[in-house]
Amino acid sequence: MTAHTPTHPRPKKKSRRGKFLIITVLVLGVLLVAADFALAAAGEYQIAQRMREKLQLNEDPSVRINGFPFMLQAVRGDYKHVRIDANGVPIRNEQQGLDLRDLDISADLRHTRVELADLLAGNVSKATIDQVDGSIKIKALDLNRLANQVTPFDKLSIEPDNRLATPTPAAGATTTAPKTTAAIKLSGQTNVAGKVVTLTAYGQIALASGAIQITVDDIELEDASLKQIIPQLRQALAIKIDPGTLPFGATPTAVEVESGAFILRGVITDVPLVQR
Template structure:
């Protein structure tokens, strides 16, 4: 009996070791096949979206092989940066493609022609540098030479001076209606005025209308935050004119995604949207 127990323990250890090795091999194999699939999807996305470089692609869900055998992928994440649209040069675009149906043979060969996506959720990020560039694309923006622009979110109650009449500074009701297509924003930047660099704070409203973001300044002050230090009237007019800008995203959101929401984070505007029942190869999903 003393010799039987050690043999059983040794046999159990061998069985466990073999199982661990087999699981490791299966995971490694699944990883390799997933990498191949991601490479093929990346090439397809580059052609479909007319990108200069291959986008990043991550096929989520495990095991990949099981999804591949079904020809149905739970979630494929696609990302690309440095996308130029109009005066903007560095848009960051990302999308989650849910319930993607493509035959395994077409995926492996890279000849996928019948890709159907149940749902797409996409977003585009506009950096402060691109917003700064857009403001300086106007004639008055070039005169002011707006620089070092920073962006932060701000609540609606900071957008106007206490006691100010609605629309007194912007010509319209300044506070945004609480919904997903409007949001408050605060920007700080330098401008040239009377031969000096002046730092200005602008409070305003972003409004999403289709694929266009409208910037509406509602309050301007010197950037030291003292409310009594107002800008000279001529400078207020110039800054308001330069910042009352429409940023047209065109087709920055791919896969026929319809923009539905605009938000603000530190130094970035974010537009998000969704699309359903998308078929690649239709010629309507690219950027441009």
């Protein structure tokens, strides 16, 4: 007797249709995601144009509309989080002797409300923002430039003074009020009577009427024999910096120190996206 060779069943048409449907859904998904990103990019471009005018920038700032999908936010006319960043922004005020050339300006826009058609057309005269968290970062190079108006300094650096750092609050702890003072450590070199003096200064930076005031409490010199110049150095580093209002007219309410920079922060609510 010859053995019966089993025959394999032919692929069912339903299996082919299933694969076709999966491929179709994937292609449509990719197209929808691409369209979503394209619309978001168009919206970001229009906001960048308006922010360049509002913040009086020389170039378009970086604008990022966060949250996915963009289309869902667009349908609602409510963009939950828009991030704006502009780097290397100069501010000059000859009356105050202010010459800042490398500011970083940032703004987090919470719930920007504008219809999609108006946004894409660049018509944002009716657009409003529930809340803006704005900040300005003042870097060591600008501090060095301001300090040089009194006493020539070189390689002036900014660091937090962590000698008496407070412990990090435990998870779930109550949020404290914005800090209007912060401990600082300034390091650098200056020239006294033709001699290079290396110094480290400790003090604080305080927020006062929208400006920041540096106060130096203690100065350490590499050459201890030059202690007589400490009062002169302390006075030279007592610098006041007033960069003006924060983005969207927010009033500074907090100051921070990070490696290489001071940061002013503030919050303003219920503001128009552009001046009316």
